[in-house]
Amino acid sequence: MRPDRARSGDEPLRHVAVPYGSDEAFVSLTVPRVRAALGEGRRVLVITGPAKLRLLADALGRDAGRVDLRDSVSWYTHPYRTLAGLHDYTRGRRTFVVGEPVWEGRSARDVRELIRYESVINAALRARPAILWCLYDVRHVPAGVLDHTHVTHPLLLGPGGEAACARFVEPHDLVLDTDRAPLPEPGGDAKTFDFTARELKRLRRSVGDYARAAGMDGDLVPSLVLSASEIAANSIEHGAGHGTITMWVDDEELVCEIADPGGALHDPLPGYIPPEPGSPRGYGLWISRQLCDLVELRAEDGLLRVRLRLAMGP
Numbered sequence: 001m002r003p004d005r006a007r008s009g010d011e012p013l014r015h016v017a018v019p020y021g022s023d024e025a026f027v028s029l030t031v032p033r034v035r036a037a038l039g040e041g042r043r044v045l046v047i048t049g050p051a052k053l054r055l056l057a058d059a060l061g062r063d064a065g066r067v068d069l070r071d072s073v074s075w076y077t078h079p080y081r082t083l084a085g086l087h088d089y090t091r092g093r094r095t096f097v098v099g100e101p102v103w104e105g106r107s108a109r110d111v112r113e114l115i116r117y118e119s120v121i122n123a124a125l126r127a128r129p130a131i132l133w134c135l136y137d138v139r140h141v142p143a144g145v146l147d148h149t150h151v152t153h154p155l156l157l158g159p160g161g162e163a164a165c166a167r168f169v170e171p172h173d174l175v176l177d178t179d180r181a182p183l184p185e186p187g188g189d190a191k192t193f194d195f196t197a198r199e200l201k202r203l204r205r206s207v208g209d210y211a212r213a214a215g216m217d218g219d220l221v222p223s224l225v226l227s228a229s230e231i232a233a234n235s236i237e238h239g240a241g242h243g244t245i246t247m248w249v250d251d252e253e254l255v256c257e258i259a260d261p262g263g264a265l266h267d268p269l270p271g272y273i274p275p276e277p278g279s280p281r282g283y284g285l286w287i288s289r290q291l292c293d294l295v296e297l298r299a300e301d302g303l304l305r306v307r308l309r310l311a312m313g314p
Helices: 024-041 051-064 079-090 110-125 142-150 198-213 221-238 285-289
Strands: 014-021 043-048 068-071 095-099 130-139 155-158 161-164 191-196 242-250 253-260 294-300 305-309
Touching: 014 024, 014 142, 024 043, 024 051, 024 130, 043 198, 068 161, 068 221, 079 110, 079 285, 095 253, 110 142, 130 142, 142 242, 191 198, 191 221, 198 221, 198 242, 198 253, 221 242, 221 253, 221 285, 221 305, 285 294
Parallel strands: 014 130, 014 155, 043 068, 043 095, 095 130
Antiparallel strands: 155 161, 191 242, 242 253, 253 305, 294 305
């Protein structure tokens, strides 16, 4: 069964790409729709830059006090923490969310993961009675990002209103550049530890000791230890029952790879969808994606490799 959960109720998610080309267009598009959403009894959240938040608040007047206004720099710090926040915000209520990340100045890796986040929204929030408008200022958004809006959004707002995106790809079918490329080989200073079910405590100690010796900020070490432990525990429960952890430093990041010789990928969106409340399973990769800067998976010839990357310092 695919993880994009069944729709419930009479109002499914509407996820819309909204390109615009001027501050005036931003105001003329968002203000009427925000007021309409307030009139429909929706909770309204708008995330964009400070200048546009001021424009919107001025145009809304007294209605601005009924809208949650958030700065995009603080909201879009990490794609999957942002997804968790959006998941919590839309739980149990009718919502209208206007979101506009800052795309300029991001690394190619960060851009790729933010594009993937836009895609995963369609599965993670599929059953929510939410309307999501994703704004794209065509004056500043990179061309490659604009091109992907047609792939990651089921709907596009144009002069004639909302229309279906003919190029839309379901999240479990989306393949971005490097997704299937071989992972680079570990660095020359890599250290490998074996683990079994009886050695998880030793594994956590070894991961923490290596990270501290490598110079990782002490506040970040527990995040890496927990992530590695969760993935190793998954390997023990669902894989071969044993595996290896290899660690090394790559530039300003610590890399930790858990290899499971009996692992396989059955979930097309591994760790991207929040577990159902009360579920006893599904937290390992979800937690790791929340805590680490990047999680990469490869399954080849019966070997599942989960590579965690976390910055050495804040």
